[in-house]
Amino acid sequence: MSDADHFSTLSVHAGEARQKPGDALTDPIFCASTYSFESTAAVLEYIEKKLPREEYGRYGNPNEKTAEKKLAALEGGEDAILYSTGMAAIVGLLMAKLSAGDEIVFFDECYHRSREFCVKHMSRFGVVTKQVKTGDYAALEQAITPRTKMLVSESPTNPHLSVIDLEQFVGVARKHGVETLIDATLGTPYNLRPIAAGIDYVLHSATKYLAGHNDLLAGVIIGAREKLEPVRKLRGILGAINSPHNIYLLLRGLKTFELRMERHNQNGLAVAQFLAGHPKVERVYYPGLESHPYYEVARRTMRGFGGLITFTVRDADWKQTARVVDSCRIPRIAPSLGGVESLIEQPLVMSYFDYAPEVRQSFGIYDNMIRMSCGIENTQDLIDDLRQALEQV
Numbered sequence: 541m542s543d544a545d546h547f548s549t550l551s552v553h554a555g556e557a558r559q560k561p562g563d564a565l566t567d568p569i570f571c572a573s574t575y576s577f578e579s580t581a582a583v584l585e586y587i588e589k590k591l592p593r594e595e596y597g598r599y600g601n602p603n604e605k606t607a608e609k610k611l612a613a614l615e616g617g618e619d620a621i622l623y624s625t626g627m628a629a630i631v632g633l634l635m636a637k638l639s640a641g642d643e644i645v646f647f648d649e650c651y652h653r654s655r656e657f658c659v660k661h662m663s664r665f666g667v668v669t670k671q672v673k674t675g676d677y678a679a680l681e682q683a684i685t686p687r688t689k690m691l692v693s694e695s696p697t698n699p700h701l702s703v704i705d706l707e708q709f710v711g712v713a714r715k716h717g718v719e720t721l722i723d724a725t726l727g728t729p730y731n732l733r734p735i736a737a738g739i740d741y742v743l744h745s746a747t748k749y750l751a752g753h754n755d756l757l758a759g760v761i762i763g764a765r766e767k768l769e770p771v772r773k774l775r776g777i778l779g780a781i782n783s784p785h786n787i788y789l790l791l792r793g794l795k796t797f798e799l800r801m802e803r804h805n806q807n808g809l810a811v812a813q814f815l816a817g818h819p820k821v822e823r824v825y826y827p828g829l830e831s832h833p834y835y836e837v838a839r840r841t842m843r844g845f846g847g848l849i850t851f852t853v854r855d856a857d858w859k860q861t862a863r864v865v866d867s868c869r870i871p872r873i874a875p876s877l878g879g880v881e882s883l884i885e886q887p888l889v890m891s892y893f894d895y896a897p898e899v900r901q902s903f904g905i906y907d908n909m910i911r912m913s914c915g916i917e918n919t920q921d922l923i924d925d926l927r928q929a930l931e932q933v
């Protein structure tokens with residue numbers, strides 16, 4: 541099975557053995573740091589790659605293999621490598637792929653820790669990082685030199701929900717023989733299909749929609765097996781793998797992936813439309829609204845638009861904006877997104893409080909901005925809650 545239209549069948553069954561140890565219906569959790577061999581002959585068979593099996597826990601475990609196969613099937617990719625977090629995944633990929641003298645180009649709305657890793661740390665190993673304005677494909681192409689190895693973007697971006705034209709992005713990369721990486725954490729394999737558009741590597745913080753229950757951290761890179769081989773080898777050295785217990789929770793969360801995504805998409809669109817029509821709301825950033833600058837690209841390339849919405853409160857300073865956040869009864873105040881529980885935050889307070897006002901504004905982070913991740917609660921309950929919260933200012 542690999543057809544993206546059979547999502548729930550894939551998320552329930554893909555990657556799993558039909559008959560499992562102990563005849564259990566669900567995957568048992570394999571708590572083992574190491575794996576024993578029957579004999580020296582069996583060790584040699586394994587070393588000669590005649591016997592696919594486990595060896596030592598840092599190189600993988602049976603639960604991980606199941607999760608990787610399931611995630612590769614959902615994304616429509618050949619292979620997936622699971623990591624302990626989304627950040628471990630991007631660090632693992634870039635460390636395996638980039639060497640001293642190489643250059644990497646980011647669209648500037650990419651996840652700030654990914655850019656920070658390159659600017660502050662890859663630079664110490666001689667890798668040069670360039671950043672260009674998100675969605676400016678001419679600037680992207682101009683930034684490419686013979687040393688450029690990879691183009692990176694997120695889609696949609698956070699918190700502005702800009703959507704990348706993946707075919708244009710791939711077109712620029714292929715013209716210059718450069719690889720591409722898309723952080724599709726907000727896009728999800730349900731709403732966005734980067735592999736089909738020709739993207740080489742897809743990154744997910746599985747912490748968000750894939751696991752979906754705000755109860756674990758994980759990350760994954762999906763792509764062609766051959767290209768991922770050095771990445772997998774390096775992961776065995778870096779050691780950023782997941783515990784079998786953690787993976788069990790991820791597998792369990794994935795079973796309801798399509799059902800959750802349908803509700804996230806429904807809640808996201810309904811709440812965004814409600815906010816767009818509210819007199820106390822100045823601006824709504826949501827790619828499913830016609831007023832959004834990337835609406836056309838989103839409509840062309842996405843199945844749904846997800847649960848994340850950013851909006852600004854009309855004529856409000858940061859304290860009045862905080863009052864709206866504090867008045868909500870359903871969404872909890874927390875960073876993160878993509879889980880069944882709705883979350884709300886004021887980017888200024890949560891992530892940018894120690895930045896100078898001019899710097900924050902240059903990033904498009906305003907004092908009256910609120911970001912909400914719609915969970916899977918009842919749609920009308922979320923709207924009613926926001927309505928009463930907006931009445932407090």
Ligand SMILES: *Cc1c(COP(=O)(O)O)cnc(C)c1O
Pocket residue numbers: 625626627628651694698723725726745746747748757758759
């Ligand atoms: C959360 C997030 C990450 C980092 O993932 P972790 O699992 O927290 O390490 C990377 N990219 C995006 C878009 C994210 O939202």
